[in-house]
Structures are given as structure tokens and as C-alpha cells.
Amino acid sequence: MTDLAAVKAALKNQAVETPSWAYGNSGTRFKVFAQQGVPRSPWEKLDDAAQVHAFTGVAPTVALHIPWDKVEDYAALAKHAEERGLKLGAINSNTFQDDDFKLGSVCHADAAVRRKAVAHLLECVDIMDATGSRDLKLWFADGTNYPGQDDIVARQERLGEALAEVYARLGDEQRMLLEYKFFEPAFYTTDVPDWGTAYAHCLKLGPKARVVVDTGHHAPGTNIEFIVALLLREGKLGGFDFNSRFYADDDLMVGAADPFQLFRIMYEVSRGGGFSADVAFMLDQCHNLEAKIPAIIRSVMNVQEATAKALLVDREALGAAQVAGDVLAANAVLMDAFNTDVRPLLREVREEMGLDADPIAAYARSGWAEKIVAERVGGQQAGWGA
Ligand code: PSV
Ligand code: MN
Ligand code: MN
Numbered sequence: 373m374t375d376l377a378a379v380k381a382a383l384k385n386q387a388v389e390t391p392s393w394a395y396g397n398s399g400t401r402f403k404v405f406a407q408q409g410v411p412r413s414p415w416e417k418l419d420d421a422a423q424v425h426a427f428t429g430v431a432p433t434v435a436l437h438i439p440w441d442k443v444e445d446y447a448a449l450a451k452h453a454e455e456r457g458l459k460l461g462a463i464n465s466n467t468f469q470d471d472d473f474k475l476g477s478v479c480h481a482d483a484a485v486r487r488k489a490v491a492h493l494l495e496c497v498d499i500m501d502a503t504g505s506r507d508l509k510l511w512f513a514d515g516t517n518y519p520g521q522d523d524i525v526a527r528q529e530r531l532g533e534a535l536a537e538v539y540a541r542l543g544d545e546q547r548m549l550l551e552y553k554f555f556e557p558a559f560y561t562t563d564v565p566d567w568g569t570a571y572a573h574c575l576k577l578g579p580k581a582r583v584v585v586d587t588g589h590h591a592p593g594t595n596i597e598f599i600v601a602l603l604l605r606e607g608k609l610g611g612f613d614f615n616s617r618f619y620a621d622d623d624l625m626v627g628a629a630d631p632f633q634l635f636r637i638m639y640e641v642s643r644g645g646g647f648s649a650d651v652a653f654m655l656d657q658c659h660n661l662e663a664k665i666p667a668i669i670r671s672v673m674n675v676q677e678a679t680a681k682a683l684l685v686d687r688e689a690l691g692a693a694q695v696a697g698d699v700l701a702a703n704a705v706l707m708d709a710f711n712t713d714v715r716p717l718l719r720e721v722r723e724e725m726g727l728d729a730d731p732i733a734a735y736a737r738s739g740w741a742e743k744i745v746a747e748r749v750g751g752q753q754a755g756w757g758a
Contacts, residue, residue, distance in 0.1 A: 478535070626674050
């Protein structure tokens, strides 16, 4: 039997971090379709993020991306967030949009380029000091396109050295989250292609270094929940970048392509004690076609639905079936939870939190969408097309 009050309490306590770049214009490498009313600055991105939090109640932090969200005064930006009921979340570094990084950043063969990359990462930690952010999120575009282009092992050594220098700069309460991605933009070798490589580096660095699982960064058919279960067991799961993929790094709304996979991931999180402050639940998405704020609200709701289903798994019945070797019964317990319509439960949870039961409809009625179209002209690109 599941304890419904405990499930509701967990759902009320959930926190999903939204990314600043999801609020800005974005596109593919073919075209950025600009939308009306998008934010013109990091300040306005926070204004939009506050709407997502106001209507869902579970999106209290916003990830920044440097330099896309570069401002003069980060403490003032943090204050702007606080005045809107938000806090600034992970600081994402960018070592991929500078000509100097053509052949890599922290893995580059030239020490001067590596220095420039490390200087940027250290600057990100300075920003964390000002914003009060806990996590530095690192994704490296480093890799090679052709066999022989560079020495695979030497690149790992350079990577390890750079990470160690940045790790040593972290404060007591700060962490480093290392993201992996199996390909793109490099196609022959990627310097952090998989969880194993990220894990090996994090293990060497120490307890403040953890792996972040971006759900879109795996080959088709990869069992992501196994990776999650393993990293949790080893105390090395730092967080998620949630999104959906059909083919590559699509960055579509989480839970849109494969809600069953998201449920399986969330079940392992729940089973492994991952609904704790140690694991950051972040979105890493872009909304190229659809309206951004409602898409982000929808994404948060998708995470909530998968979480609710995961929490509803009858763990006792599941354990009994597993011990008895009853394959069908065990599978049925899991499927029962997945097939439960949790939307009425979530509506109830929202009402108990003093929110509208239907966040998307409430947002549509709020007039915010019309207000930003009227007031904002010349919105920002997220950074990808910049
Ligand atoms: C590039 O693949 C990427 O999507 C990574 O997942 C990062 O988290 C994100 O961009 C922001 O830099
Ligand atoms: Mn990511
Ligand atoms: Mn990505």
C-alpha cells in the first residue's frame, strides 16, 4: 500500500529548475523562428520564469548560462530573482562559442587555449559566489572529427588537469556537475562521451564532483534508468538535464517523446532516495515552435506526472513479487503505477498549495502573454543562433 499523504507531501516539495535559455528565441541550425514578446535580457527571463513558478508552485530556481546571461551585477540579478519568489540555480559554462575553441577548450593541445577555457570556468565560480548558486554545470563540446586528429589519452589528461584546477576553487557548499554527451559537435571522439568517463573524472576529483544525466545525450535504446540507479548507488548522481529526444540532441519537452522512460527514471530516483537536495532536477530545453512559457509549464507538469506515478509504485508488493521470482506480477505492479491517471491527484495537490488546478489555463487567463507581446520588442536569442 502506498501512503497517499506522503506522496502528496513529496509532490508539494518537488523542485524543477528551469533554464534561462528556454525563455529566449531558439531554433535549429537552419532557422531561428523569432517569437513575439520573448525576453530582451536576463532580467526579463527571470520575470517569465516567475510566471512558471507562480502557476506550478514547483519551479523555484532558474539556471543561468554564461555569457548568454552576462550582467554587470550578479548580486542584483539574484535580488531581482528573489523579489519574484525565485533563486538563481546552476551556472552553465560556455566553452564552445569562441573561435579559439574550434579544436577544443579544456582538452585543446595548446596550453594558452586551455588557460582561456579554465579562466572562463573560474569566472563562472566567481559568479556562483555572487548569485549564491550551488552548482557549476559543465558541458564540453570538446572532441575530434577524424582519427589521428589529436591524442585521445592526452586530451583526457588535459581535461583532468583543468577540472582539478576548477574543483580546487569551489567553496565548501559548491559542486561541479559534469555532463556527458555521446556525440556532437565532434563526431569521431567526444572527450566526455558517456557516464563512465564523467564518473571516472568525478571520482578522481572528490565528493563535490558529480555526474549530470542529460536525458537527450544517449544513443537510442540506452537504458538511462540503469545509469541513474548506478550513479545514485555510488552517490555520484548530481542531477538531471531533462528533455526529450527522438533522434539526437532534440531538446524537446521532457516526457513528450517517451513518458514511460521518464517514469522508469523517476522510479529509480525514488527507489534510490534521489528525491533529496543532492539531486538537481533541471530542464535543458528549447522551444523552437511552441510558445515558450506554456511549454515550460507543460514540461514541469510532465515531470510532476512521472514523479507521481513513480511514487505510487507499491514497493511492498513489488518487492514481494521480485523475491518470489514472479516476473509477471512484478511487472504488473510497475505498470499499474504507470497506467494510473495521476492528473486528478495533481489537481488536488495544486489546490492544496493554493494554486489553480490547471496551470496552463490559469496562465492563459492571466494576460501575461499579451502583456509581454505589447511591452517587449526585439527579444533575445537563447544563444544558440547568436
Ligand atoms: C549541448 O548539448 C547542451 O544541450 C548541453 O546539454 C548543455 O547542458 C546545454 O547545451 C547548455 O549549454
Ligand atoms: Mn544539457
Ligand atoms: Mn544537450
